[in-house]
Amino acid sequence: SYVLxxxxxxxxxxxxxxxxxxxxxxxxxxxxxxxxxxxxxAPVLVVSGDSGRPSGIPERFxxxxxxxxxTLTISRVEAGDEADYFCQVWDTTSxxxxxxxxxxxxxx
Amino acid sequence: QLxxxxxxxxxxxxxxxxxxxxxxxxxxxxxxxxVRQAPGKGLEWxxxxxxxxxxxxxxxxxARFTVSRDTSRNTLYLQMNSLRVEDxxxxxxxxxxxxxxxxxxxxxGTMVTVSS
Numbered sequence: 471s472y473v474l475x476x477x478x479x480x481x482x483x484x485x486x487x488x489x490x491x492x493x494x495x496x497x498x499x500x501x502x503x504x505x506x507x508x509x510x511x512a513p514v515l516v517v518s519g520d521s522g523r524p525s526g527i528p529e530r531f532x533x534x535x536x537x538x539x540x541t542l543t544i545s546r547v548e549a550g551d552e553a554d555y556f557c558q559v560w561d562t563t564s565x566x567x568x569x570x571x572x573x574x575x576x577x578x
Numbered sequence: 579q580l581x582x583x584x585x586x587x588x589x590x591x592x593x594x595x596x597x598x599x600x601x602x603x604x605x606x607x608x609x610x611x612x613v614r615q616a617p618g619k620g621l622e623w624x625x626x627x628x629x630x631x632x633x634x635x636x637x638x639x640x641a642r643f644t645v646s647r648d649t650s651r652n653t654l655y656l657q658m659n660s661l662r663v664e665d666x667x668x669x670x671x672x673x674x675x676x677x678x679x680x681x682x683x684x685x686x687g688t689m690v691t692v693s694s
Binding site: 521 | 622681687
């Protein structure tokens with residue numbers, strides 16, 4: 471089965487840049503999406519690989535995909551960015567939707 | 579916009595039907611799905627409904643779980659049979675932007691606990 475691997479945690483100081491990675495086989499051929507989940511809340515889409523940032527998501531959130539690694543970049547990190555972040559793709563080989571293992575972002 | 583219900587405590591081997599009432603868009607012209615999250619764990623995809631005749635389920639839930647919709651009630655369902663302890667989780671319904679796209683609208687989730 472298809473696997474997306476994310477680092478368990480990333481720590482970043484306020485005002486700095488956080489780069490969250492998502493590794494998967496042949497990832498460049500897939501559209502990678504990113505969601506954020508704060509404790510006790512439902513996930514929220516922050517970047518769609520097809521359509522970019524939904525309304526309400528600040529420009530500080532951006533994403534890239536270099537073929538093997540997808541990256542969510544959070545610029546000028548704020549305390550409110552502290553959350554779990556999940557990458558996800560639709561795997562056409564298995565016809566399965568796949569979530570990454572998730573990264574907990576801690577703002578120092 | 580999406581309101582789940584039907585969760586609760588059930589014994590192993592039992593059944594539950596979850597509902598997801600949608601108020602802001604028609605379920606029959608949108609792709610819909612279910613995602614779950616076990617306590618303290620990450621997100622796990624459960625099922626997708628593209629049309630009444632095109633559904634997908636995760637391997638561990640295939641043949642036990644069935645996703646469906648009622649367009650007259652504008653509601654998505656997840657019928658869960660032969661429940662196991664490891665099915666304990668918060669179950670979210672969500673809308674898929676497009677085929678292969680992102681889940682862009684989520685409900686608040688309903689808790690399912692499988693325990694004797």
